[in-house]
Structure formats: C-alpha cells, structure tokens
Amino acid sequence: MNYQTDVCIIGAGPGGALLAYLLAKQNISTILIERSDELGKEFRGEHLNEDGEMILKKHHIFEEIESLGLLRMSRVEYWKDGHVFKTIESELGHAGIHVPQQHLLQSINNQASIHLSYKLMLGTKVTELMQNEKGQYTGIKAQQKGRGEIIVESKIIIGADGRYSTVRKLAHIKNNIHNHGYDLLWAKIPAPANWEPSIKFSLVKQQQVALFSQAKGFVQIGWNIEKGSYPALRKQSFRPFIQRLIDAFPSLNLSIESFITSWSDFTLLSVQSSISEVWSKHHLLLLGDAAHTMTPAGAFGLNESLKDADLLSDLLHQVFYQNKKISETLRQFEQKRKPELITLERIQFQREKEFSSHFISS
Incomplete structure (x- = not known):
C-alpha cells in the first residue's frame, strides 16, 4: 500500500509525537510511524525541567497531562550516612516534574488525532529509505504488522527514532559516541x-x-x-x-x-552521549536522541527533544507556507540547535565530574 504525505516522522517518542501534532495543527500532512504496537512503552527519562514545561504549556498540552497524572518534586536533597545534610529549594516552586511517558504521549496523540492531516501508524518497522536521481530522500519502505510492505512518499523525512536510530544508520550518518x-x-x-x-x-x-x-x-x-x-x-x-x-x-x-x-x-x-556528525542530509533530518543522545545527568534528554520539535515546527511552516527551500531550512535547524547540544554535553561532563564535591564538608 502506498501513502503520500508532506512529512514522514519515524519514531513516536516525545519529540516525534510533538512535532507530528504541531505540523498537523498547521495543516501540514504528517505520517507518524512507530515500531512498537502501542504508544508510551516504559521510558527512563521522564522528568520535565522548566524548558519542557514551558513548551507543553505553550502548546496547551500540559493541562491534559496534569489531569492524567504528574508529580512535582519539592526540592533536591543530598544525603550522607543515612541523613540529609543539604537541601536546595527551587525558585520555580518545584525541582522537576515527573511525567509518565504514557500520559505525555497519550495527551499529544489525543490532540493530534483531531486533525485530518495527522496519521499514526503503529507496529511499523522502517526497512529502507528511498531516494530520487538527485540523491534526495523521497520516502520510506516499511513492514507493517498485518499488511506487509508499505511505501510512504514524503517531501521530508524526520528520524526521531532514538539513540539506536534506524534512520540514521540507513542514511549512513556517522554518530560520534562519547564515553562518560x-x-x-x-x-x-x-x-x-x-x-x-x-x-x-x-x-x-x-x-x-x-x-x-x-x-x-x-x-x-x-x-x-x-x-x-x-x-x-x-x-x-x-x-x-x-x-x-x-x-x-x-x-x-x-x-x-x-x-x-x-x-x-x-x-x-549503557550510558553514553553522542552527537551525530550531520543532522540534515538531502531532505532528511535527525531529531532528539537520534541526533544527540544525552546522559541522565541533569535530565536534559526529554526536554531537548521537545525543544527540537518546537523549533522545527516553526521552521517547517516557512517551507510549506513561505516557499523556503527544504535543505536550507533543515540546515538552519541544525545550525541553531547543534551548538546548544554541544554545550549541554560539556555541562553534563562537568556535572558528573563535580558531583562528589557536594559531599565534601565545608
């Protein structure tokens, strides 16, 4: 079976799901492909910082998540010999918010499903990237449970399929891995x-x-x-x-x-960070962990994928409504976000290095 769409997103994690919703809301036809049979499988990094919270509130998703259930943590504590010896209270009123992945993705999908320009395909495994004679990526081939092979023709392909990204491998994009x-x-x-x-x-x-x-x-x-x-x-x-x-x-x-x-x-x-050598290539773009895997230090991963989706949805609006060139726009996204993620990776290394200093008596 063949499908045609403006944007094909592979990976229905937080970044991919949010991007699909934001594009569909702009009437940009979007197909979201997920290998698993359901949304919201268990995920380790489920903590929002102020950036992630702001984005979800900006797009009116936070309220529904809150109704399904989340948890604000009151403070950060440092413990030694079985007792707390240092406490840090946040000026935000909380030190982080736990949001179950299932609640986050359910809320995004509920709002995305209202739009006719949105289609979610579960149980679908990408097997091949298609290219035209110019080398531009024009779609994907995939195996869908119960249907066999499907083809999705797309003007833009987004690989949001995690740290072990299939899209990144199929596009032969080098991933620079750093051991912590x-x-x-x-x-x-x-x-x-x-x-x-x-x-x-x-x-x-x-x-x-x-x-x-x-x-x-x-x-x-x-x-x-x-x-x-x-x-x-x-x-x-x-x-x-x-x-x-x-x-x-x-x-x-x-x-x-x-x-x-x-x-x-x-x-x-297995803890590692990585930043892919390139994020954009011939009408294909990597997003979230596929482009920049973070370590657990600082709980940046989820929030950075939401920031990716927020920025990219604005840039892609220029492609489909202002006739901006696809390649130029995808490079603009990479040029904006990549330096920020390189800086964050340095911050993670520094936090890990300095962690033990919190337990030295003054």
Missing part, C-alpha cells in the same frame, strides 16, 4: 508511607545514587556503576551490594527488601 565512564542500574519501587516528593542524591562507594519520586507512588533509583563492570558485579554477593543502598536511604528499607531481591530486579543502561 559509568553505566547505570535502574530500579523502581513503591514509595514508603509519608514519602515527600523530591530528588535525593547520595554518594555510595564514590558512585552517585539518585532517587526520583514518581507519579502513582513510586521511587525510581538510578545507581551509577563503573563502565563495563556489571558482568563482574553480578558474580558477587547481592546482599552487601543492596545493603549499601539501605544504609544510604534507611527509610526505603522495607520497600527495598520487598522489591529488590536479586540482580534481575535492576535494569542496566
């Missing part, structure tokens, strides 16, 4: 009674442990470990390892004992 020296163990446990929403940090064996309060009464644990050390770590006794977490945050004792009982209760995230 650590990996991350994730776990999620129920919050104990009377748990006050906050971000909590501790230093355990010279490695960062972070607790993020989540909507619906959960606490997300992020525990830094030395890069590549997890296979050797799993061969060690689990009990002494988990006791360090209990010692760092004693109020989580019962929840940890009940819900983290073996190594399998952790999920390993």
Whole structure:
C-alpha cells in the first residue's frame, strides 16, 4: 500500500509525537510511524525541567497531562550516612516534574488525532529509505504488522527514532559516541508511607545514587556503576551490594527488601552521549536522541527533544507556507540547535565530574 504525505516522522517518542501534532495543527500532512504496537512503552527519562514545561504549556498540552497524572518534586536533597545534610529549594516552586511517558504521549496523540492531516501508524518497522536521481530522500519502505510492505512518499523525512536510530544508520550518518565512564542500574519501587516528593542524591562507594519520586507512588533509583563492570558485579554477593543502598536511604528499607531481591530486579543502561556528525542530509533530518543522545545527568534528554520539535515546527511552516527551500531550512535547524547540544554535553561532563564535591564538608 502506498501513502503520500508532506512529512514522514519515524519514531513516536516525545519529540516525534510533538512535532507530528504541531505540523498537523498547521495543516501540514504528517505520517507518524512507530515500531512498537502501542504508544508510551516504559521510558527512563521522564522528568520535565522548566524548558519542557514551558513548551507543553505553550502548546496547551500540559493541562491534559496534569489531569492524567504528574508529580512535582519539592526540592533536591543530598544525603550522607543515612541523613540529609543539604537541601536546595527551587525558585520555580518545584525541582522537576515527573511525567509518565504514557500520559505525555497519550495527551499529544489525543490532540493530534483531531486533525485530518495527522496519521499514526503503529507496529511499523522502517526497512529502507528511498531516494530520487538527485540523491534526495523521497520516502520510506516499511513492514507493517498485518499488511506487509508499505511505501510512504514524503517531501521530508524526520528520524526521531532514538539513540539506536534506524534512520540514521540507513542514511549512513556517522554518530560520534562519547564515553562518560559509568553505566547505570535502574530500579523502581513503591514509595514508603509519608514519602515527600523530591530528588535525593547520595554518594555510595564514590558512585552517585539518585532517587526520583514518581507519579502513582513510586521511587525510581538510578545507581551509577563503573563502565563495563556489571558482568563482574553480578558474580558477587547481592546482599552487601543492596545493603549499601539501605544504609544510604534507611527509610526505603522495607520497600527495598520487598522489591529488590536479586540482580534481575535492576535494569542496566549503557550510558553514553553522542552527537551525530550531520543532522540534515538531502531532505532528511535527525531529531532528539537520534541526533544527540544525552546522559541522565541533569535530565536534559526529554526536554531537548521537545525543544527540537518546537523549533522545527516553526521552521517547517516557512517551507510549506513561505516557499523556503527544504535543505536550507533543515540546515538552519541544525545550525541553531547543534551548538546548544554541544554545550549541554560539556555541562553534563562537568556535572558528573563535580558531583562528589557536594559531599565534601565545608
């Protein structure tokens, strides 16, 4: 089956979904393609900062997300020897907002679906990029569950399909990967009674442990470990390892004992940052993690993908309503955003380097 559209977006994560909505709202025909069978599969980075919050409010999406459920964290705390010793209160009234990915994407899709110029294709895996005789990308071939091969002809292709982007690989765009020296163990446990929403940090064996309060009464644990050390770590006794977490945050004792009982209760995230060598190429553009993968430090990833979508929707309006050239516009996006992301990557390296200084007595 063949489809034709102005813009084909691959990847229905926050950046891709928001861009699809903002384009459809401008009556720019948009097809949003997602490999998974449903929106909102579990995602680790679900925290909004002031930039992400502002964009969602600007486009009148925040209110619906709030009705579905989100959580404002009251402050940032630094813990040592099982006690809080430093607290930072935010001037914004919160230190971050946890927004479940499912609530975010559901809210965006609900508003996008109102527009006839929007089409969402789930269960669809891109297999090939199509090009014309000039080398310009003109569409994609994909396998759709229950339908077989489909073709989408498009004036612009957006790869918003994450850190392991298929679009980036098919377009032969080099991805420059930077090692930060650590990996991350994730776990999620129920919050104990009377748990006050906050971000909590501790230093355990010279490695960062972070607790993020989540909507619906959960606490997300992020525990830094030395890069590549997890296979050797799993061969060690689990009990002494988990006791360090209990010692760092004693109020989580019962929840940890009940819900983290073996190594399998952790999920390993290989931590790296990357910035693709080019973001735009022959009417194709990379967006979000496909162009610039961030580490968890500072929780920038989600918010930067929303900023990408916000800016790009304005620029593409000029293409379809002011006859601005596609290649020029996509390069303009890259020239605007790329320096900002390079700076953010430096900030992440600096924050990671300086983290232990918070625990030095003055």
